[in-house]
Amino acid sequence: FFTCLVILFACEVAAGIWGFVNKDQIAKDVKQFYDQAFQQALMADSESSNAKAVAKTFHETLNCCGPDTAVSVITPLWREDLCPKKELPDLCVSLLQSSSCHKKIDELFSGKLYLIGIAAIVVAVIMIFEMILSMVLCCGIRNSSVY
Numbered sequence: 001f002f003t004c005l006v007i008l009f010a011c012e013v014a015a016g017i018w019g020f021v022n023k024d025q026i027a028k029d030v031k032q033f034y035d036q037a038f039q040q041a042l043m044a045d046s047e048s049s050n051a052k053a054v055a056k057t058f059h060e061t062l063n064c065c066g067p068d069t070a071v072s073v074i075t076p077l078w079r080e081d082l083c084p085k086k087e088l089p090d091l092c093v094s095l096l097q098s099s100s101c102h103k104k105i106d107e108l109f110s111g112k113l114y115l116i117g118i119a120a121i122v123v124a125v126i127m128i129f130e131m132i133l134s135m136v137l138c139c140g141i142r143n144s145s146v147y
Contacts, residue, residue: 002134009127016120020113027109031102034058035067038101059083062104 019026037058040051059065065083 002131002138005127005131005134009124009131012120012123012127020117023109023113027105030109031067031105034101034105038067058101062101062108064101064104066100067102068100 034055037051037054041049041055
């Protein structure tokens with residue numbers, strides 16, 4: 001069990017380092033994934049479309065609408081079901097100050113990177129405690145006269 005935990009810990013550290021080094025590529029891939037989901041959501045007719053659910057999740061989480069500024073201004077008027085609902089005064093303000101989801105994704109990966117790092121450190125500390133406790137358990141079982 002300890003060996004499995006060490007292997008998982010090493011994989012998590014390697015994935016974290018790789019993600020930090022390639023954060024620009026990851027942001028580009030997320031934007032590309034969003035673009036594909038948004039295009040499919042615009043063309044989807046059914047309400048239960050997976051692409052529509054993905055696009056709405058991006059929009060509600062990041063408080064944005066559309067991949068670029070021109071589309072983000074037009075889409076709330078054209079497709080109300082894709083963008084977060086706004087009140088009438090908020091709609092006028094959001095049309096003037098609308099931000100694209102590409103910009104929000106970039107902000108997420110550059111501005112909120114420290115939150116991802118904190119979460120990774122917390123997981124690493126928990127994994128280290130798990131490894132210590134599993135080794136204590138292993139030594140306890142080995143020194144026990146019952147087994």
